Amino acid sequence: MTNCPSCGAQLSDWEVREAGWLHATPCWCEGIPRGVPRTLANVAYAELCHSDLHQPVKTHDVVRFVTPYYRGNPRFSMNGALSQGESSPSARPTGFARS
Numbered sequence: 001m002t003n004c005p006s007c008g009a010q011l012s013d014w015e016v017r018e019a020g021w022l023h024a025t026p027c028w029c030e031g032i033p034r035g036v037p038r039t040l041a042n043v044a045y046a047e048l049c050h051s052d053l054h055q056p057v058k059t060h061d062v063v064r065f066v067t068p069y070y071r072g073n074p075r076f077s078m079n080g081a082l083s084q085g086e087s088s089p090s091a092r093p094t095g096f097a098r099s
Contacts, residue, residue: 006030007051043070 002011004027011026019026024033028046036042047065048057057065 002026004029007049009049009051038070040066040070040072 002016003009004011007027007029009027009029015026022033022036024036028042028049029051032038032042032046044062044066047069048062
């Protein structure tokens with residue numbers, strides 16, 4: 001596993017690989033990197049990676065977190081896979097599909 005140099009979160013191989021394709025940093029704890037489209041999935045991923053989140057987020061709360069930062073309808077469906085890391089601040093959702 002790779003750790004984020006900013007927040008220390010564990011990053012999955014998927015996150016590191018996706019970052020290479022997007023030419024962006026693999027952890028979006030500081031927001032969506034410049035040049036990455038602000039799709040619903042990307043906004044949700046950035047919000048759920050926020051370093052101020054110190055507890056797990058229930059899937060039904062994702063809309064509540066994303067609504068202030070997404071201009072479209074955040075109720076559209078979003079595919080996601082959640083990591084099964086340890087119960088720590090670094091265990092966080094991974095694998096949101098890019099749309």
